[in-house]
Amino acid sequence: MRVTSKGQVTIPQNVRESMGILPAETEIEFLQDKNGRWYIVKAPSRTKKTSRFRSAHKTAKLTMSTDDIMALTRAG
Known part of the structure; x- marks a missing residue:
């Protein structure tokens, strides 16, 4: 595995x-x-803050068509 000039590697x-x-x-x-061996470990999460986009994934119910949504965005 190659290390970049910034000390980064890809896991x-x-x-x-x-x-x-x-x-x-x-x-x-x-x-x-x-x-003297080094290990990478997942750190305990400080808070249980999940991205609002990740938590909203597949939870919405689609009640409007794409055309209806586009009409709302163009209204006004």
Whole structure:
């Protein structure tokens, strides 16, 4: 894995998925054991703040057609 000039690396998708790491929502920590090995761990979340867009996903009921919505946006 290559490290950028800014010290950044890409966490592989399968690792992110298995650890439950979500972009812009998950904090990680680097921990070192007594043998000097480094580990990445998912940090405990400070607050249970979920993006309003992520929480609204698939919860709305569509009662208006696209044409009705477009007419509302163009009204006035």
